[in-house]
């Protein structure tokens with residue numbers, strides 16, 4: 001199967017405008033390489049995504065970028081600080097929302113936020129004002145006396161975001177922030193992220209959802225700790241090394257197996273009544289070429305999606 005590396009480059013900002021810059025960032029655990037020589041250049045104020053399957057190194061990368069975990073090799077600069085050496089001075093400037101809900105289930109919304117305010121050394125007046133502001137902003141007013149453990153998934157995410165941003169961090173790390181929320185709450189959550197970005201906060205978000213990755217200004221596709229491609233979603237879709245053809249008709253399961261035998265077919269995946277086929281760029285006229293194998297079936301060349309980019313970048317191994 002053909003593996004094409006789509007390598008749109010994104011690093012156009014001068015170094016001073018980069019919130020994150022890494023060179024060959026690597027982390028091993030014993031013999032296993034979790035993050036493999038990762039180069040990142042993330043402009044200040046942007047929303048940058050790590051897209052990849054479970055175990056591809058997203059959380060390990062974030063832990064190194066927050067200064068919580070030391071790299072085995074490589075250079076890391078976050079907000080102008082060298083990590084892990086200057087992790088202590090970085091801490092007040094970053095917010096971190098981990099995969100697991102990290103607040104106290106048996107404290108109310110109000111108590112949780114007050115507690116976080118105390119940790120950050122807010123005096124009582126300033127704390128009260130900031131907590132009220134966040135409760136209004138994240139629409140938690142009706143729930144402020146409710147125990148965090150009894151909130152819905154969407155409310156918990158909003159509370160976690162309020163807590164992670166209480167101290168006005170310049171940089172926000174979100175590790176799979178919406179894996180427990182429905183699409184509507186995810187959309188609302190992202191509106192809040194765009195507000196934060198608009199106000200200058202740089203956001204790094206890890207996800208395995210394509211729709212979430214598509215909202216990022218730019219993203220890196222990770223596989224086995226390696227960056228397979230990076231760029232804005234548009235750049236990635238335009239420079240993808242394959243062409244997308246949808247095939248209709250009967251017996252698509254059988255057709256899929258036949259098509260996958262051809263070396264120029266990167267992947268074939270069924271979407272309802274159509275088969276979405278990725279043909280590599282070595283084929284000049286993909287419709288005519290594919291028609292040889294598909295006979296009289298309707299064929300249509302369509303625009304690539306981010307999922308197609310992901311499939312091509314990872315050699316088609318994650319979608320069957």
Ligand SMILES: Nc1ncnc2c1ncn2[C@@H]1O[C@H](COP(=O)(O)OP(=O)(O)OP(=O)(O)O)[C@@H](O)[C@H]1O
Nearest residue numbers: 029032033034052053054055056057058059060061
């Ligand atoms: N403390 C550790 N000790 C040993 N191996 C680890 C450790 N932390 C992570 N790994 C391994 O490193 C690899 C990358 O893990 P990581 O958690 O960064 O992936 P991920 O992309 O965030 O996946 P997930 O979404 O499932 O958390 C995995 O193979 C994982 O088992």
